[in-house]
Amino acid sequence: MSKAPVDIIKYVIHAEAEANGLVEKPDLIGAIFGQTEGLLGEDLDLRELQKSGRIGRIDADIENKGGVTKVRVTIPSSLDMVETSIIAAGVETITRVGPCDAKFKILKVEDVREDKRKAVVDRAREILKTFMSSELPDSKEISEELRQDLRGDDITKVRGLDAGPAVESSEGIIIVEGRADVLNLLRNGIKNSIAVGGIKIPPEIVDITKSKNVTVFVDGDRGGDLILKSLRNAGVRIDSVSRAPVGREVEALARKEVIMSLRRKRSPDEAFAEIDAIAAGKGRHEDVGPVEGGGAPAAGGAPAAVATPAAGQGFNDHDRGPERRDRGERRDRGGRDRGGRGGRDRGGRGGRDRGDRGGRDRSGPMGREERPERPRPVRDEPVRTTEGDKMLEMLNSIKNQAVLLDENMQEIKRIDLEILKKEKDLEKATALVIDDVITNDIIKLAENCKYIAGITTAGNLAVPAGKTIVTKF
Numbered sequence: 073m074s075k076a077p078v079d080i081i082k083y084v085i086h087a088e089a090e091a092n093g094l095v096e097k098p099d100l101i102g103a104i105f106g107q108t109e110g111l112l113g114e115d116l117d118l119r120e121l122q123k124s125g126r127i128g129r130i131d132a133d134i135e136n137k138g139g140v141t142k143v144r145v146t147i148p149s150s151l152d153m154v155e156t157s158i159i160a161a162g163v164e165t166i167t168r169v170g171p172c173d174a175k176f177k178i179l180k181v182e183d184v185r186e187d188k189r190k191a192v193v194d195r196a197r198e199i200l201k202t203f204m205s206s207e208l209p210d211s212k213e214i215s216e217e218l219r220q221d222l223r224g225d226d227i228t229k230v231r232g233l234d235a236g237p238a239v240e241s242s243e244g245i246i247i248v249e250g251r252a253d254v255l256n257l258l259r260n261g262i263k264n265s266i267a268v269g270g271i272k273i274p275p276e277i278v279d280i281t282k283s284k285n286v287t288v289f290v291d292g293d294r295g296g297d298l299i300l301k302s303l304r305n306a307g308v309r310i311d312s313v314s315r316a317p318v319g320r321e322v323e324a325l326a327r328k329e330v331i332m333s334l335r336r337k338r339s340p341d342e343a344f345a346e347i348d349a350i351a352a353g354k355g356r357h358e359d360v361g362p363v364e365g366g367g368a369p370a371a372g373g374a375p376a377a378v379a380t381p382a383a384g385q386g387f388n389d390h391d392r393g394p395e396r397r398d399r400g401e402r403r404d405r406g407g408r409d410r411g412g413r414g415g416r417d418r419g420g421r422g423g424r425d426r427g428d429r430g431g432r433d434r435s436g437p438m439g440r441e442e443r444p445e446r447p448r449p450v451r452d453e454p455v456r457t458t459e460g461d462k463m464l465e466m467l468n469s470i471k472n473q474a475v476l477l478d479e480n481m482q483e484i485k486r487i488d489l490e491i492l493k494k495e496k497d498l499e500k501a502t503a504l505v506i507d508d509v510i511t512n513d514i515i516k517l518a519e520n521c522k523y524i525a526g527i528t529t530a531g532n533l534a535v536p537a538g539k540t541i542v543t544k545f
Contacts, residue, residue, distance in 0.1 A: 088177055093139065291320070312339060314337040510533065515536070
C-alpha cells in the first residue's frame with residue numbers, strides 16, 4: 073500500500089482516541105479503514121485515496137495505562153481543505169477498535185504549508201536586505217513599506233527617546249521634534265539626532281545635553297517656535313538653532329535643504345529675539361499670527377489670556393490699541409481740515425448740488441463731534457489675573473490630565489485625558505484646565521464651560537462668543 077509523497081502533503085489531521093481495553097496498532101489502523109469504508113462514497117474511500125497517494129501513511133502513538141488505551145493519530149492528506157475536513161469528520165464516527173469500545177476526537181487540522189510560507193517570507197526579507205545594501209542601494213522600485221522597515225532598523229533608543237545610532241558617541245547632537253525627523257536625517261547621513269517627542273520636553277533631555285554641543289533643528293512654523301520655548305523653559309542648554317524654510321517641516325526636507333538649513337544655524341539669542349518679534353506682530357513667518365477667535369502668543373512665553381466679545385458686540389475706541397486710536401484721531405483731524413480748508417471749494421462747486429440731492433455738507437456746522445453718539449457696546453470681561461494665574465498654576469501641576477472647576481474656581485474633579493470624552497461632570501463645570509493643545513474638538517466637548525485653559529491653541533481655532541481661552545504659550 074503506497075503513501076503520499078512528503079512534498080505534496082498539504083494538511084495533517086491530528087486526532088486522539090480512547091479505548092476501554094488493550095488494543096494494538098494493527099487493530100486501530102484496521103478500525104479506521106474498516107469503519108469508514110463506504111461511509112463517504114467511493115471518491116473519499118480511505119483505501120483508494122491511500123493507493124492513489126492522496127492520503128499518506130496513518131501513524132499512531134499508543135499508550136496503555138490502567139486497562140485503558142489512549143492513542144494519538146496523525147493522518148497526512150494532499151486533498152483540498154473541504155475534502156480533508158470531511159475525512160476528519162468521518163474518523164470521529166469510529167466507535168470500536170477491535171473488541172473494545174472507543175471514542176475518537178479531532179484535535180486540529182494543521183496546514184503544513186504555513187511553516188513553509190513563514191520560512192519563505194523570512195528568507196525573502198534577508199535576501200532583499202542584502203540585495204538593497206550591496207547591489208541597488210538607491211533603487212526606487214522597492215516598496216515604501218520595506219524601505220521604511222530598513223531605515224527603522226537604524227533608529228535606537230537613548231533613555232527611552234528615538235535617536236540616531238551616533239548620539240551617545242558624538243560630541244554634538246541635534247535635537248528634533250519627532251521620530252519622522254530622525255528618520256529623514258538618517259536617510260541623509262546624519263546619525264546624531266534625537267527626538268523630544270513634542271512640546272512636553274522629557275527630563276532625560278536635560279541630562280543628555282549636559283556634556284554635548286547642542287543644535288536644535290525645528291520646523292519653520294509656529295510649532296517650531298513652541299518647541300524652542302519649551303526647551304528653554306525646561307532648562308535645556310542650547311548652543312545653536314537651525315530652522316527649516318518657512319512653512320516647511322524637517323521630515324519633508326530634501327538632502328540639500330537639510331544641509332543648507334544646518335549651515336545657516338544661529339545663536340539662541342537671535343532665534344528667541346525673532347520669536348519674540350513674531351509674537352509682537354513684527355516677525356517674518358507667514359503662518360504665525362492671531363488665531364481665529366483667539367490671540368497671538370505672548371512674547372517670551374508669558375501666559376496669554378484671550379477674551380472674545382459676545383455675539384453682536386464690538387470694541388469701542390477705548391478698547392482699541394494705541395495705534396488704532398492714533399488712526400482714529402488722524403481721521404478726525406483730516407475731517408476738520410477738509411471742512412476748514414476745502415469747504416469753500418466744495419461748497420462753491422458742488423456743495424449746493426449735494427444739498428439738492430439730499431446730501432449733507434460736511435463743511436457745515438454739523439461736525440463729527442455733534443453727531444449723535446452710538447451706544448458703546450459692552451465686551452466680555454476677560455479672566456481676572458488671579459483666576460488666570462490659578463488655572464495656569466493648576467495646569468503646571470498636572471500631566472496627561474484634565475481638571476474641572478466650579479464657578480468659584482474650586483476643583484470638582486481630576487480625570488485622565490483618555491476618558492475625558494465620557495465625563496458627564498463636564499456639563500456642571502464652569503472651567504476646564506487640560507494638559508493638552510486646545511482644539512475645536514475640546515471646545516465643542518466643553519461647550520458648557522465658560523473658561524478653558526491649556527498649553528496652547530490649534531491654528532484653526534474658532535472660539536464661540538462668550539467663551540474665554542487661557543493658554544500657557
